[in-house]
Amino acid sequence: MSGKRIFIIFVIVLISNLLATAQNQQKDMDRFTIVIHGGAGTILKKNMTPEKELEYKNKLKEALTAGYSILANGGNSIDAVETAIKIMEDSPLFNAGKGAVFTNEGKNEMDASIMEGKTLNAGSVAMVNTIKNPISAARMVMEKSPHVMMVGEGAVKFAKEQNLEIVDSAYFYDEKRWLQWQNIKGSNDLELDHSDDRAENNRKEFDAEFSDDGDRKFGTVGAVAIDKNGDIAAGTSTGGMTNKMYGRAGDSPIIGAGTYANNKTCGVSCTGHGEYFIRKVVAYDISALMEYKNLTLQEAADIVIHKKLKEIGGSGGIIAVDSHGNFSLTFNTEGMYRGSMTKEGKPIVSIYKGND
Numbered sequence: 001m002s003g004k005r006i007f008i009i010f011v012i013v014l015i016s017n018l019l020a021t022a023q024n025q026q027k028d029m030d031r032f033t034i035v036i037h038g039g040a041g042t043i044l045k046k047n048m049t050p051e052k053e054l055e056y057k058n059k060l061k062e063a064l065t066a067g068y069s070i071l072a073n074g075g076n077s078i079d080a081v082e083t084a085i086k087i088m089e090d091s092p093l094f095n096a097g098k099g100a101v102f103t104n105e106g107k108n109e110m111d112a113s114i115m116e117g118k119t120l121n122a123g124s125v126a127m128v129n130t131i132k133n134p135i136s137a138a139r140m141v142m143e144k145s146p147h148v149m150m151v152g153e154g155a156v157k158f159a160k161e162q163n164l165e166i167v168d169s170a171y172f173y174d175e176k177r178w179l180q181w182q183n184i185k186g187s188n189d190l191e192l193d194h195s196d197d198r199a200e201n202n203r204k205e206f207d208a209e210f211s212d213d214g215d216r217k218f219g220t221v222g223a224v225a226i227d228k229n230g231d232i233a234a235g236t237s238t239g240g241m242t243n244k245m246y247g248r249a250g251d252s253p254i255i256g257a258g259t260y261a262n263n264k265t266c267g268v269s270c271t272g273h274g275e276y277f278i279r280k281v282v283a284y285d286i287s288a289l290m291e292y293k294n295l296t297l298q299e300a301a302d303i304v305i306h307k308k309l310k311e312i313g314g315s316g317g318i319i320a321v322d323s324h325g326n327f328s329l330t331f332n333t334e335g336m337y338r339g340s341m342t343k344e345g346k347p348i349v350s351i352y353k354g355n356d
């Protein structure tokens, strides 16, 4: 073969390799995705009015779209997750930030956490009562402190130093939440967001009392996203559960239990009966099953939510995104407020089992 021919072949191979690389990069950049949840539980269509349903769906869409715009414009997944969660924290529809549930002392004590999959950096706050957006405080702990978790007064002091917005504790008050607490105040009952834990009789009484909108204010919130660089982030924020004991923290502020992110595998945000999620280290377990057993995200989520969690009586769900941009919205309850938005740019939100 002449030198000229070899050179031509070389150039052709080089060009096709460059084209393939460019195509792969384009494909990688296309995988940006965001998923969110607003809590899981006994959410039944028969208990919901069309107006209330629309209100939830619109708020979920607003949160999704805000996070998505950040990703679509080349922004990072941590910003997308924080932005989406803040919108839900600011809405009394959800049990996080404004509208958080009451403790057995009639207070709002909130938990939140956030994690980035590239560095495995994470931050969380627990039992905070005057930070308007606990998710932003969790992010500050991650970025501006040498620690992962800060609690109570110390966390609030730190948030103030970071110039986060501090509000009077009355800001979080929501009448329905207050009534929920009045309903079980003084008892040893815990009003979980995830009401399938409640005795059936209690449930009926409760439904009768709150039949105006029929739901039980399910509503821990969370978001998971992958950006155009392939970086995954996950975050969760909650008021916990009604009538929880003073000092109780759930899974939401615990990295590995309620929130986890690792670029090698996936990002996960959980909602459910926290004590069970802590014992089963749910968020990390999904990632570990992918890492050590090579399971797909959906296979791992199914095993953890439908088998491992259920075996010990735990109810709830997860939202997750893997490193290819695949996502999973998996729950073992009647419903989960949830939504997804991929590069197609269409927010898809659902509440009940199925696609509704």
Ligand code: ASP
Pocket (backbone or CB within 6 Å): 039, 040, 095, 193, 194, 219, 220, 238, 239, 240, 241, 249, 250, 251, 252, 270, 271, 272, 273, 274, 275
């Ligand atoms: N996991 C939260 C907790 O136990 C509650 C929830 O997800 O609604 O505090």
